[in-house]
Amino acid sequence: MTHHHTVNINGQDIFYREAGDRRNPAIVLLHGFPTSSFMFRNLIPALEDKYYLVAPDFPGFGQSSMPAVHEYAYTFDNLSHTIDAFLGAIGLEKYSLYVMDYGAPVGFRIAARHPEKVEGLIVQNGNAYVEGMEDGFWAPIKKYWTSPEDPASIAGASVMTAPASTRWQYEDGVKDLSLVSxxxxxxxxxxxxxxxxxxxxxxxxxxxxxxxxLYPGWQAYFRTWQPPALVVWGKNDQIFVESGAHPYKRDLQNVDFHLLDTGHFALETHLPQIATLIDRFMEREVAPKYNRA
Known part of the structure; x- marks a missing residue:
């Protein structure tokens, strides 16, 4: 059964989903934009018999606190510190990280900060290389970086929060739309x-x-610490494109690499395959360190 909890971290209520036995290998599930731990609602039951799973909502997302922009610094660095403190508050000292989309810059900051705690990486459409940020999708965001006060730039970036864009993120690149709820x-x-x-x-x-x-620093972390990694990527994603998946093989020696014929939210269409790949990866690379007697 999945349990739903909230813990206060530096004044912010961080909601999280939790399942499984804490004596088993832990997997921390870090969500992307524009979703929350809700994206893992079906993956958690598929893995809870053998693993301890924790999926927090970032501040401003899901059921966690949503302080105003003048009350909380909405930066990826600050999100990483909040989630890092959350992991400490719930007593996790060793874990594998599942990072997707926004979860990648949050999770890789934590991994680089505490490399001794990370037992494995599961990367699903989450970037650590410039090759994965092509201008097609990113053009209006990059324009916003250079002119954040310009109304046209604000409008261009804000399109990504519109209902049509949210639906597009789930449906684009998907072969069978009936699989996407x-x-x-x-x-x-x-x-x-x-x-x-x-x-x-x-x-x-x-x-x-x-x-x-920060990508070069994260890549240096990969090369130095060599965490075992499972890369499972929706190859039709136009946000984090397939070219961002391949460079992980350049820096990591132990990579289980899979491209799936789907889009950005691969769990919605390929849950059984991804759950099986995670189970096999964890059993091979992480579970042998644990006494399950």
Whole structure:
């Protein structure tokens, strides 16, 4: 059974989903934009018999606190410190990280900060290389970086919080749309439409420019610490394109690499395959360190 909890971290209520036995290998599930731990609602039951799973909502997302932009610094660095403190508060000292979309810059900051705690990486459409940020999708965001006060730039970036864009993220690149539940984009959109949330998303869009300069440091972490990695990527994604998946093989010696014929939210269409790949990866690379007697 999945349990739903909230813990206060430096004044912010961080909501999280939890399942499994804490004596088993832990997997921390870090969500992307514009969703929350809701994206893992079906993956958690598929893995809970053998693993301890924790999926927090970032501040401003899901059921966690949503302080205004003048009350909380909506930067990826600050999100990483909040989630890092959350992991400490719940007593996790060793874990594998599942990082997707926004979860990648949050999770890789934590991993680089505490490399001794990370037992494995599961990367699903989450970037650590400039090759994965082509101008097609990113053009209006990059324009916003250079002219954040320009109304046209603000409008261009804000398109990504519109209902059509939210639905597009789930459906684009998917071969069988009947596999994608409308509950996904309607759930996310309801949270995006909360008063003040648009400003939060704009703040994070603007701050995303501070992630690529950190990529060389994250790549150095990969090369130095060599965490075993599972890379499972929706190859039709137009946000984090396939070219961003391949460079992980350049820096990591132990990579289980899979491209799936789907889009950005690969769990919605390929849950059984991804759950099986995670189980096999964890059993091979992480579980042998644990005494399950």
């Amino acid at each position: 409308p509950d996904t984009w309607t759930h996310d959109q309801a949270l995006l439409d909360r008063p003040g949330n648009g400003d939060i998303q704009l703040a994070l869009f603007f701050d995303y420019q501070n992630n690529p300069p």
